[in-house]
Amino acid sequence: xxxxxxxxxxxxxxxxxxxxxxxxxxxxxxxxxxxxxxxxxxxxxxxxxxxxxxxxxxxxxxxxxxxxxxxxxxxxxxxxxxxxxxxxxxxxxxxxxxxxx
Numbered sequence: 404x405x406x407x408x409x410x411x412x413x414x415x416x417x418x419x420x421x422x423x424x425x426x427x428x429x430x431x432x433x434x435x436x437x438x439x440x441x442x443x444x445x446x447x448x449x450x451x452x453x454x455x456x457x458x459x460x461x462x463x464x465x466x467x468x469x470x471x472x473x474x475x476x477x478x479x480x481x482x483x484x485x486x487x488x489x490x491x492x493x494x495x496x497x498x499x500x501x502x503x504x
Contacts, residue, residue: 425472426481431463432490439497448501460498467491
């Protein structure tokens with residue numbers, strides 16, 4: 404099979420993404436903040452979305468101090484990236500704010 408060219412012929416397109424097997428704690432903050440911002444502008448949070456936010460916040464409470472690969476998807480040993488820790492805080496901060504509302 405011939406390789407597909409990437410964006411602006413930047414290189415071959417990968418089939419599959421090995422980074423999908425990495426631990427990346429940063430995106431939980433992005434997810435919860437997206438729900439927070441959406442609700443802040445008047446959208447109602449549906450029950451299944453609220454359940455997902457609760458599960459994410461529970462997961463973050465138990466795993467924020469762990470090491471991960473961060474947004475850089477490094478192939479070295481996992482580390483305690485500041486950005487990941489900050490985004491875990493964002494997840495919990497926004498989850499608490501939505502609960503209070």
